[in-house]
Amino acid sequence: MVQVKPKTTVQMKMTGTGQTHGRTQVRARDVTGIVDEPAERGGSNLAPTPTETLMASLMGCTNVIAKRIAHGMGVQMGEMKIELSADFDRRGTMLLQEIDRPFDNIVLDITVATDATPEQLEAIKTDLARFCPIAKVIRGNGATITENWTTTPL
Numbered sequence: 001m002v003q004v005k006p007k008t009t010v011q012m013k014m015t016g017t018g019q020t021h022g023r024t025q026v027r028a029r030d031v032t033g034i035v036d037e038p039a040e041r042g043g044s045n046l047a048p049t050p051t052e053t054l055m056a057s058l059m060g061c062t063n064v065i066a067k068r069i070a071h072g073m074g075v076q077m078g079e080m081k082i083e084l085s086a087d088f089d090r091r092g093t094m095l096l097q098e099i100d101r102p103f104d105n106i107v108l109d110i111t112v113a114t115d116a117t118p119e120q121l122e123a124i125k126t127d128l129a130r131f132c133p134i135a136k137v138i139r140g141n142g143a144t145i146t147e148n149w150t151t152t153p154l
Contacts, residue, residue: 014028015027020042020044021037022036022037022038022043023035024036024050034047035047035050035053036048036049037049051093054134055106058132058134058138059084060134061135062110062132062147063080065132066080066112066128069123069124069128069131070114070116073123073124075114075115075116076114076116077113078112078113078114078154080110080111081110081111081112082108082109082110083108084106084107084108086106088102089101089102089104090102100141101141101142101143103138104144105146106138107148108148110147110149111150111151112150112151113152113153113154114152121151125147125149128147
């Protein structure tokens with residue numbers, strides 16, 4: 001039996017259409033969504049802003065990668081609740097000053113039901129920092145991401 005190796009590098013392609021001043025329709029694969037600004041900033045308030053979308057990506061990546069790691073270890077993880085708070089320097093988006101690091105400190109409060117032992121949970125946290133591409137990009141810009149984990153039994 002021939003085993004096929006998965007591609008380790010792929011070309012990501014998306015399209016975007018600026019529908020209005022504040023709203024952009026985006027398409028990835030066969031999925032369409034929008035990114036929007038609140039009404040007070042010229043948008044229609046129909047979706048998260050670009051910066052909120054970045055933070056949502058961090059939350060989604062945290063969930064997906066942590067659960068993928070846990071699964072590989074034979075650890076069960078149920079629903080994961082993630083609450084995020086971030087210090088956002090908006091001077092760049094306000095066109096007042098170029099900002100090298102618009103997000104300095106990001107805190108994720110993560111609550112998950114799991115059967116992981118304390119040692120397994122530590123291994124999951126370590127590998128999450130190693131493998132979550134969104135967190136790696138954000139940390140690579142110099143921002144601090146703090147994860148506060150609370151677990152409950154499954």
